Amino acid sequence: MTKLTDSVQKPYRYFGGEFNTPDINKPADVRFCMCVADSYEVGMSNLGVRILYYLFNSIDKVVCERCYAPFADYEQYLKDNNLPLASLETQTPLANFDFVGFSIQYEMCYSNIFYMLELAGIPVTTAERGENFPFVVAGGPCSVNLEPMYKYFDFIFVGEGETPWKQIIEDYKLLKGTMSKSEFLRHVDEKYDCIYVPSLHPSKYNGDKVVTVPNKKVWWNIENNLDEMFTPQVQLVPNIELVHNRAVAELFRGCANGCRFCQAGFIYRPVRERSADCAFELCKNLLESTGYDELSLTSLSTSDYSGLMPLLEKLLPYAREHNVQLNLPSLRLDSFKGDMAMGNRKSSLTFAPEAGTQRLRDVINKNITEENIMSALTDAFNQGYTSVKLYFMLGLPTETMEDVEGIYNLACKIKSLYKWIKKSGKDLRISVSCSTFIPKPFTPFQWCAFADRESIEQKQRYLAENLRKKGINFSYNDYDGSLMEAILARGGRTVADALYQAYKNGARFDAWSDMFKWEHYQKAFTDCGVDIPKIVGAYDLDEPLPWDYVDIGVTKKFLQNEYKKAMQATTTPSCNKQCNGCGLNAKGYCKDAHGNVKY
């Protein structure tokens, strides 16, 4: 063991042994290895993995273990000692599992999938694996468009997994040994509308434009009842520090606001809330079973949770009594009330106005006004907050220099507001962070072009110069990384070969800005003849899209209308105010009144 500790940093991350690990040594007919193509510290915070890990392990004769992407030092250790990549819990090589499943939360981890498979000695393509290797499968938010990875996965689970996954695993337990891998793939393809077997559904391209999309309509699975759905009341407690070292309780899924750039806001429709009682029980159980002294209430927009007040009435006294610090991320400005920030440490507030002018906020349907922002911040400053983080996007559709100046002006106004309230003492600590807008599938902006390098870099320069003069901290994303994400988000099958090539050129851990190298991809795209402008440019509203085979329940017509309204800077109200006819109500998914909220 000690040779290991001499050569590998934090070796614990490759061996696990966390408290709350389920019974991994029980007799098992089905073995599933749940993988996250990122480091242990990042992957352990993945809520989807946590749910499926406990779900699979709760099934009789099924064992689920985990594996994360190793860093270069452990990769070297494995190679030096001739060891294949193995699961944490029992150090079983990945090739010995029935399933190797990747939870794919963001596009920039694709290269790590190749990296992990090759370290495990598993061929990367479905065709090369044949009958002899595990099923390599995928799920997670990126399953709305995994066409860039179509030839590497045997099947892809599309949507939320709690209910169907259990059945799929039960099916496999029953059928294992009676049919070949390819027969099982045909079986699940026919039986489950949320399963996509790319090899069974060909697609035709002309250059990098799709002509014929796969012939199966794949349904994005929606879990209908969060109170009755499988929800683990425990959480693994790692012995090393994670990115998020705390208990995490999910309050609701979906978001009523319909911001037009936000993929999650569309694919996770409609709003489905946990009742306040169930949410409190969940919080309490998670805290008691983990011993964590920090709790994060999570959702796409926590302050929109209609049960927040009844929940906090119980949770605040509990937290005080047990020395627990509460975190409420994803606050929307318009619903932020001073009393929500509560008696906790008044350190930093994070707000995301996303755009600098009202016109552009109307285009993206971020329904907040400057007045909302100022009144929320007035409350916050009066409460004692001394630090503000602001998130914006650059390169949004219809954006002009005036909108970028708006970012600067807004930051300056907030600074003077603080001075006016505080009169004396230290200056407000304020930081502005600008990411680059990336058009994503299943949003009204899916047809929009990704901004060109010159305009983005010019805007970044403008903000960097002017904000720094005012003592405002400014950070932004590197253009190359955003361009890569744009290609992966909207690419089709024609980029698949180049992605593997880029991995061979050395790409891995692309989500880590210090590790990402555009050269690896640039060379691969050139070698494979990928036409990047075709993929990241604007699309016609009526041309076929590579991901058209997926049905998220929101109609294409609705998205097209939202696109047209955006171009006229017309807003669409929140689902809580009125039904806007996105398609889910018509399919019977909105049961409760007022946009499906409970209280």
Added chain:
Amino acid sequence: MLIFKFTKTDNSSLVAHVDTLRAVTYIFRRAKVDVEYSKGFNPHMELGFSAPISLGIESVAEYVSAKADFQPDALDKLNANCPKGIQFLAMFNKKVNLAATLNRAEYILTANGIGNVIDQILAPNYTISYTEKKVEVQKDVSSRIFSATRIDDNNAKVVLACGNANLRPDRLVLHLMATNNLTGDYKIVKTQMFVDDIPADEFLCNNN
């Protein structure tokens, strides 16, 4: 003040000291063994640990003090809430600064042939070399070595200084292996701690 003796073996031996502090805090919280919290701006559980050991060294003699009243069932409650490799072995009721007081530790060293060369470390002015922050260091450590015994060819027992004047057993082993051309992997287990010549458990039992 309660003092607990615990193990740090198996997967938990791969956890760095700073992470162990946090992991033990979570164990106390899960076990609902009440410990006082500090009253400052960032309240934290009032725990104090014996001197840290290097990553990869297993131990069956770690100590933690907790500002808490005597709780008869504390050991059982803690042991029901431990991750793999941590186990609570004993509880004492005494007020003591562990890191400053427990000043020697006994280790079993395992490596090919180490038992046959362990005598060397008892030489006067025994000096080891190691790299620290990328700089080669030569250090006379004879004053920090209290005993060295051969168990068999591949095993030896040593008692070394720990705490403020510390000698890292892994540095000692690596130096011995390098100077004697011993190859292969090695293993270190910390077996007990002392206050000078008195075994720590005996010292902690004594209420004076």
